[in-house]
Amino acid sequence: xRKTLTGLIAAAMTAALGTFALHAEPLAYPQKVVTxxxxxxxxxxxxxxxxxxxxxxxxxxxxxxxVENVQGGSGAKAVARVAAxxxxxxxxxxxxxxxxxxxxxxxxxxxxxxxxxxxxxxxxSEVIYTRADGPYKxxxxxxxxxxxxxxxxxxxxxxxxxxxxxxxLKRAAGVNAAIVTHEGGGDMMLNVLNxxxxxxxxxxxxxxxxxxxxxxxxxxxxxxxxxxxxPDVPTVKESGYDVSLVKxxxxxxxxxxxxxxxxxxxxxxxxxxxxxxYKKRYTEEVLVANFIPHAEYPxxxxxxxxxxxxxxxxxxxxx
Amino acid sequence: xxxxxxxxxxxHLLTGTPLFLVAILGLTWGILGGALPGISASxxxxxxxxxxxxxxxxMAIALLACVYIGAEYGGSIPAILIRTPGTNSSAATVIDGxxxxxxxxxxxxxxxxxxxGVIGSLFGLLMLAMLTExxxxxxxxxxxxxxxxLGILGLSVIASMGxxxxxxxxxxxxxxxxxxxxxxDPISGVTRFTFGVPDLLSGIEPVVVMVxxxxxxxxxSQSGSTSVTQLGNSIxxxxxxxxxxxxxxxxxxxxxILGLFEGLTPGGGGSVAAFMSYNEARRxxxxxxKFGKGSEEGIAAPETANNTVASTALIPxxxxxxxxxxxxxxxxxxxxxxxLLPGPRLFEQNPQVIDSLYVGSLIAIIAQIGVGVxxxxxxxxxxxxxxxxxxxxxxxxxxxxLYTLNNSTFDLGLALALGLVxxxxxxxxxxxxxxxxxxxxxxxxxxxxxxxLVLSGGDFHIFVEDPIAVGLLGAALLFVTxxxxxxxxxxxxxxxxxxxx
Numbered sequence: 001x002r003k004t005l006t007g008l009i010a011a012a013m014t015a016a017l018g019t020f021a022l023h024a025e026p027l028a029y030p031q032k033v034v035t036x037x038x039x040x041x042x043x044x045x046x047x048x049x050x051x052x053x054x055x056x057x058x059x060x061x062x063x064x065x066x067v068e069n070v071q072g073g074s075g076a077k078a079v080a081r082v083a084a085x086x087x088x089x090x091x092x093x094x095x096x097x098x099x100x101x102x103x104x105x106x107x108x109x110x111x112x113x114x115x116x117x118x119x120x121x122x123x124x125s126e127v128i129y130t131r132a133d134g135p136y137k138x139x140x141x142x143x144x145x146x147x148x149x150x151x152x153x154x155x156x157x158x159x160x161x162x163x164x165x166x167x168x169l170k171r172a173a174g175v176n177a178a179i180v181t182h183e184g185g186g187d188m189m190l191n192v193l194n195x196x197x198x199x200x201x202x203x204x205x206x207x208x209x210x211x212x213x214x215x216x217x218x219x220x221x222x223x224x225x226x227x228x229x230x231p232d233v234p235t236v237k238e239s240g241y242d243v244s245l246v247k248x249x250x251x252x253x254x255x256x257x258x259x260x261x262x263x264x265x266x267x268x269x270x271x272x273x274x275x276x277x278y279k280k281r282y283t284e285e286v287l288v289a290n291f292i293p294h295a296e297y298p299x300x301x302x303x304x305x306x307x308x309x310x311x312x313x314x315x316x317x318x319x
Numbered sequence: 320x321x322x323x324x325x326x327x328x329x330x331h332l333l334t335g336t337p338l339f340l341v342a343i344l345g346l347t348w349g350i351l352g353g354a355l356p357g358i359s360a361s362x363x364x365x366x367x368x369x370x371x372x373x374x375x376x377x378m379a380i381a382l383l384a385c386v387y388i389g390a391e392y393g394g395s396i397p398a399i400l401i402r403t404p405g406t407n408s409s410a411a412t413v414i415d416g417x418x419x420x421x422x423x424x425x426x427x428x429x430x431x432x433x434x435x436g437v438i439g440s441l442f443g444l445l446m447l448a449m450l451t452e453x454x455x456x457x458x459x460x461x462x463x464x465x466x467x468x469l470g471i472l473g474l475s476v477i478a479s480m481g482x483x484x485x486x487x488x489x490x491x492x493x494x495x496x497x498x499x500x501x502x503x504d505p506i507s508g509v510t511r512f513t514f515g516v517p518d519l520l521s522g523i524e525p526v527v528v529m530v531x532x533x534x535x536x537x538x539x540s541q542s543g544s545t546s547v548t549q550l551g552n553s554i555x556x557x558x559x560x561x562x563x564x565x566x567x568x569x570x571x572x573x574x575x576i577l578g579l580f581e582g583l584t585p586g587g588g589g590s591v592a593a594f595m596s597y598n599e600a601r602r603x604x605x606x607x608x609k610f611g612k613g614s615e616e617g618i619a620a621p622e623t624a625n626n627t628v629a630s631t632a633l634i635p636x637x638x639x640x641x642x643x644x645x646x647x648x649x650x651x652x653x654x655x656x657x658x659l660l661p662g663p664r665l666f667e668q669n670p671q672v673i674d675s676l677y678v679g680s681l682i683a684i685i686a687q688i689g690v691g692v693x694x695x696x697x698x699x700x701x702x703x704x705x706x707x708x709x710x711x712x713x714x715x716x717x718x719x720x721l722y723t724l725n726n727s728t729f730d731l732g733l734a735l736a737l738g739l740v741x742x743x744x745x746x747x748x749x750x751x752x753x754x755x756x757x758x759x760x761x762x763x764x765x766x767x768x769x770x771x772l773v774l775s776g777g778d779f780h781i782f783v784e785d786p787i788a789v790g791l792l793g794a795a796l797l798f799v800t801x802x803x804x805x806x807x808x809x810x811x812x813x814x815x816x817x818x819x820x
Contacts, residue, residue, distance in 0.1 A: 042649075080517070106517065158506055158507055178776060180770055180773050180774055
């Protein structure tokens with residue numbers, strides 16, 4: 001059932017892409033069909049990312065792209081699926097920090113070490129926000145409150161980059177704050193809006209409608225640089241606390257990807273990120289293009305994983 | 320209010336073929352999907368999601384909403400006919416629905432479920448259209464402490480669900496709560512009771528437990544019994560008459576109110592409202608003794624409630640972008656996929672989406688009576704097939720439905736094991752409903768309790784400081800006292816009667 005569905009969509013997409021193909025010459029590729037695997041359910045974050053991407057990739061790589069949802073086990077099953085696939089460029093996995101966290105916390109049979117990072121495409125913007133009618137105007141106000149009494153800070157998930165960010169900020173500022181974890185950004189946003197929490201830490205995408213409606217105030221971003229669309233929002237580092245994060249979004253494949261495959265992706269991903277239509281779409285989603293080529297991506301992931309592991313060991317989540 | 324702007328817009332939307340077709344197709348698919356055991360409303364919606372990529376956003380959202388409406392009704396069909404809830408929220412319908420079926424009143428039960436569903440849906444839609452903006456504050460008013468109290472109130476229902484022994488009911492509930500602790504710890508992220516099995520990382524889904532304990536247990540004990548209960552072939556769906564509708568009015572009102580309440584607050588997506596309204600309907604009924612023995616009200620209340628939730632759950636979704644159930648999470652995915660951001664601005668920027676959502680739902684609800692009547696005889700026919708064929712077919716259906724949930728064979732083994740557990744529980748006369756309630760509510764109770772204590776730094780006063788929590792906990796206490804007192808009185812009465820004889 002699911003196979004035929006994805007087949008139909010792939011067919012529809014190739015039909016739609018036929019018109020684009022006139023403008024650019026797609027790069028030759030050893031595979032006819034490329035399966036992009038995600039652990040998220042249809043409509044979830046990585047699923048939308050892959051489906052959007054697959055609409056534009058065909059312009060640059062001469063292949064058909066199919067998205068496959070392998071849910072369950074917080075990504076462990078999707079990682080296992082890709083790790084066991086042939087390393088010929090036919091199967092890739094959509095990476096996010098989740099797969100590092102699951103690898104470290106749950107110790108599944110296949111971990112991030114069994115995959116070969118291909119390229120990175122984006123960084124999601126992580127922000128600190130508070131309710132617009134609340135007492136906090138700057139990050140300093142929040143830190144001052146946590147100094148004088150006790151802060152209440154929210155993080156969207158227990159094993160997440162957001163929680164790590166909150167713990168690191170708490171340490172960098174040397175304050176007393178309860179870090180309240182939730183199950184998803186929506187839950188947490190309610191608790192920020194009703195005043196249960198001083199601040200929430202989350203992805204800017206989840207806040208877009210509340211920002212537009214003027215219900216939420218952005219205090220700072222954990223990005224290394226300011227967000228181009230929100231130039232008034234300072235970075236946490238600028239505010240005086242040495243914490244910055246990159247919530248990456250890219251692709252990884254089975255170990256031992258051949259050079260002709262990785263070269264095509266290096267060129268094509270760079271080009272697709274420049275594609276005016278795609279650029280318009282992802283800028284709307286407040287995704288920041290953050291291209292890391294194949295030569296550097298494995299080192300980036302290893303570094304990220306090591307930092308995370310050290311943090312998890314310090315907090316006692318992993319022994 | 321950002322409702323349908325003019326009369327002519329309504330007329331245009333009603334007669335425009337695409338929306339009409341979309342509504343009917345969505346509804347039919349929803350009923351079929353909901354009627355397949357193991358395929359919940361959210362899965363039914365997720366299965367059509369890929370088809371909406373190329374559709375006009377307004378049509379896509381209307382389609383998904385209509386599927387949701389259909390699935391909530393469809394779930395009650397197998398609940399009544401084969402003792403298997405088609406969706407999580409129809410689990411409460413099993414109790415009296417299947418009992419009526421055994422008494423040869425399946426057609427009547429289905430008719431009551433259909434009409435109660437229509438009433439619930441209409442009420443829900445009305446609330447959705449009228450209250451989306453004014454009521455969105457309620458979602459905000461609920462803090463972690465309030466969620467904890469809501470969960471406790473739900474668990475207090477167990478006190479009157481124990482069947483012949485309160486102790487056995489409590490034991491079953493505790494097993495259910497234990498099952499709810501498997502998976503990733505909601506606060507610290509540490510894995511618990513997963514035994515290194517990756518399939519257990521995200522916990523045991525309530526639907527797996529329900530399918531195991533209800534459907535597989537039933538199949539097992541059916542194959543053990545030799546008596547053949549053949550339904551008369553003359554069974555036709557019998558819509559309740561005026562007289563019957565009058566009797567059901569009270570339970571339907573209860574269903575509407577609890578459905579509205581649960582739809583507004585993130586929770587179990589209709590299952591909590593269904594169970595609670597079943598319990599309330601019994602409490603307020605003139606004939607409480609009929610409950611569990613084929614009471615019409617016992618079908619009307621939960622079916623009204625879960626259909627109300629199908630519409631009212633859209634209130635927090637549209638006003639805050641907060642999905643209160645799995646099904647609305649799929650709908651959220653559909654909105655985002657089309658570049659629509661839920662929130663106050665949606666009503667201003669994309670009024671056509673809201674209009675077609677409301678009008679499409681209205682078409683689906685009205686068409687439900689017709690489509691429901693057409694589809695039902697086919698279902699009754701299915702139930703009348705010789706039992707070996709039927710059981711084999713249902714077995715295959717249940718397992719394939721479960722498989723599509725996570726594409727996981729592990730879930731199948733788990734459900735089979737739970738089916739065995741349920742079979743032995745039945746032999747030992749342990750009620751399974753408290754166990755299911757424990758699984759459904761355990762997660763919410765635990766995570767909101769611990770979240771509250773993290774917030775307060777371990778100070779229990781936080782529960783007393785939240786007026787909503789105080790109210791809900793007080794109500795829970797009253798319920799428990801009330802049911803215990805009644806049980807005590809009844810026990811004494813039977814004792815006295817025995818002494819007289």
